[in-house]
Amino acid sequence: MSNLSIGQLAQRTGVAIDTVRYYERNGLLQPAGRLASGYRRYGDAELKRLRFIRRAKALGFSLEDVRALLTLSEERNVAKVKRAAQAKLADIEARIAELERVRGGLRTLIAACPGHGRAEACPILNALTDEETH
Amino acid sequence: MSNLSIGQLAQRTGVAIDTVRYYERNGLLQPAGRLASGYRRYGDAELKRLRFIRRAKALGFSLEDVRALLTLSEERNVAKVKRAAQAKLADIEARIAELERVRGGLRTLIAACPGHGRAEACPILNALTDEETH
DNA sequence: CTTGACTCTGGACCGTGATCCAGACTCTAG
DNA sequence: CTAGAGTCTGGATCACGGTCCAGAGTCAAG
Missing domain, CATH: 1.10.1660.10 (Multidrug-efflux Transporter Regulator; Chain: A; Domain 2)
Structure with a gap:
């Protein structure tokens, strides 16, 4: 002890x-x-x-989540603990999807940018500057 | 106008x-x-x-980043803009990798958890509670 | 002219998760 | 006993990106 x-x-x-x-x-x-x-x-x-x-924090749970998990743990409520983990997994997957979307946008722009020459030819600046299409 | x-x-x-x-x-x-x-x-x-x-914010740039980008844009410095985009891409990829690591951990635990029964048999609670192995 | 919508400023406040501080007190090794 | 390390409290501060508020002034339609 x-x-x-x-x-x-x-x-x-x-x-x-x-x-x-x-x-x-x-x-x-x-x-x-x-x-x-x-x-x-x-x-x-x-x-x-x-x-x-x-x-729990290393697994992406917020302190608020941890508070809930600790209660569930004390209650030994396995079903609710599993559901909390599933909810957190869904949350993390959504964050990954959003970051992948952003990554795709950046990759496309970088690949198309020669890295020199006129600013008007830079797709990165154009993407940030051009008129809306949607 | x-x-x-x-x-x-x-x-x-x-x-x-x-x-x-x-x-x-x-x-x-x-x-x-x-x-x-x-x-x-x-x-x-x-x-x-x-x-x-x-x-730029939608592409994951912070306001600090945006400030820098706006300056580069005004300077028409295509090379630096491209490098900034590459740095941001690396940043985003690191965040994705970290989230994927966490996702893997959660998936493993959830898959192994029956969702009922004794708390001692719940791998999620065990992972949070058990002694270190490393 | 009146009314309602709009805008101005400066500053307070929100959530998240800490981190740091001063000034006082206590503990431990030697 | 003393010096140095550890701990206590309450409150301030940080980063980030806003959001909201009061109280005063302004604009546009009818």
């Missing part, structure tokens, strides 16, 4: 101390207790919980 | 009035002039410039 200071917790999870306190302010992570001095103390449960937060 | 109020300019470009003034504060778009009343007046050049801004 570990009994960690905020600095040790931060060090073990790779999360900044200020961020740990920020998560606390936002109701994501409470210390197990406090010393008489007011210093926060964290146990294994909080260590795991902070790792959970860090991993 | 059009001679537009800020409201007409906003309406023709699909940009909010407040946003037009925001762009002005940030040096992206100055009105052609002012009436005695102080009302802004815009001509064709500003209309085109605002469309340029809107399109």
Whole structure:
């Protein structure tokens, strides 16, 4: 059973101390207790919980999402957790699709641009400057 | 030669009035002039410039990028414009790659999750909860 | 002339996720 | 005991791209 200071917790999870306190302010992570001095103390449960937060964020969940996931996790509600993951996947796929659309536009323009010569012949500038077609 | 109020300019470009003034504060778009009343007046050049801004943003350029692009456009520096577009493309490709990485993680977890049963059997919760392996 | 729509300015505020600060207090090694 | 590292609080600040507001002035139609 570990009994960690905020600095040790931060060090073990790779999360900044200020961020740990920020998560606390936002109701994501409470210390197990406090010393008489007011210093926060964290146990294994909080260590795991902070790792959970860090991993969920790495999977693209917002802090708001993480808050919901933590609740579902505590409720052990597997069905809702799966649905949340599916919703996040759909969200990520939409972002990818949008970026791919943009990528396609840029690629086309770059490929058509000689990179020298008159500005009027630059398809990139033309695309940004020309009249609407739609 | 059009001679537009800020409201007409906003309406023709699909940009909010407040946003037009925001762009002005940030040096992206100055009105052609002012009436005695102080009302802004815009001509064709500003209309085109605002469309340029809107399109560049649709291609993923930040306002900072747009500022640079507008300068390059005025300089008619085709080579630098092309390089800016290439840099932005690389940026977008990196974002896509990162999102694809996340998508892969989520897909794997979702596929392995039965969506019911014990929380301990849910790979999504396990992935968020388990000890590090690396 | 009146009325309603439009515009002006300066500044406050939003969401997201932190990050940093001052000034005070506490803990630990030596 | 002392020095240095760690921690506390509350609040300010950042980036980004706007959005909204009050209160005053202006414009255009009827």
